[in-house]
Amino acid sequence: MPRAVREQQMLDAAVRTFARRGYRNASMDDIAEQAGVSKPLVYLYLHSKDELFAACIRREAASLVAAIRAAVEHDAPADRRLWSGLHGFFAHTAEHPDGWVLLHVQARTHGGPFALEVVAMRAEIVEFVTQALTAAARENARCGSARGTGRITGGEASGLAYALVGAAESLAEWAGDPAGGGPSAEEAAATLMNFAWTGLGSLMRGERWSSGEHTPA
């Protein structure tokens, strides 16, 4: 079996083990056994528990960011772009619950350089969302539909991006807890569209966002 394939198997086993037991309680013996390889081979390929943990975080962070970028329908209207990106985020975290727990809980809990990897990933997502919001606001301004005083400034776009990312993380945490009555990926994305796009004010009046109504024909 080629080394690259073996390494991915080790990382799969390690992500599962770190997510479920935490860094401290995860043993290299368990990880090797789950990966179906010998412990010396894990050390040969990935050197140490620290480096293995770092490799897991990097792989899961890159995979999450790539899933969001790939999900965005770039040529769609602004609301549909947001919907597709959110849907990509919730679908990915639902399909990779161990990866999400590793990034959202374990990496931060363990602190130090691992937490910084997650901070960097989060900053990349916030920047991506900021640019998307700025671009959408610019389009609207060009179409003349935004009132002069109502334009979104750069600093405000950052703030809105932080709010959106925080809301998405909080909902993903809830969705990851089926015992707590958490929603499916579809429901989480729909809730966030109603919250973030329609706004609570309109929701209170009985309006809501619907992906169907906004699908390009």
Place this chain on the structure above:
Amino acid sequence: MPRAVREQQMLDAAVRTFARRGYRNASMDDIAEQAGVSKPLVYLYLHSKDELFAACIRREAASLVAAIRAAVEHDAPADRRLWSGLHGFFAHTAEHPDGWVLLHVQARTHGGPFALEVVAMRAEIVEFVTQALTAAARENARCGSARGTGRITGGEASGLAYALVGAAESLAEWAGDPAGGGPSAEEAAATLMNFAWTGLGSLMRGERWSSGEHTPA
């Protein structure tokens, strides 16, 4: 000096030290020195580093929840109730940055029973927001302004509450980082009202929420 006053001084010093150095690197010597008392007195009153840390988390959590509850203008319209609660949250975290770091970063990082105290506080806030949203939606339904199909269900109110709390935490984190161009408490609350109440869809059209327009005369 009465014991209660001495204890609060010790907790003040401990919150500051734990927030800035983390649990592991905070020493009881430093805390005693900052509080202007002897180390044996700290142990006499608060028993151990673990119990001192727990007492700090409980005090800061209770103080944050109380600040939010006290800030809400109960007899105001729904948007103004939300605004007043958010403003209370951002003002409190801005005035107590060490307390916020203790709850939002250090308690979770240290894990175990400390993290659970924060989980319980967060659950209390989510429940409070869920009830507030449900009450606001019910009022609107009673006034006949909500369309029948658009009503907010209980599960959805929970989801919206998770989104709102996550968005607020994320903005508070940003606001707590002046080097990162973070906003003031006022700006953070206004950004979140625009995000959560007006909605991105309306913002894109140049509409925004204004506390002034909604102030009861």
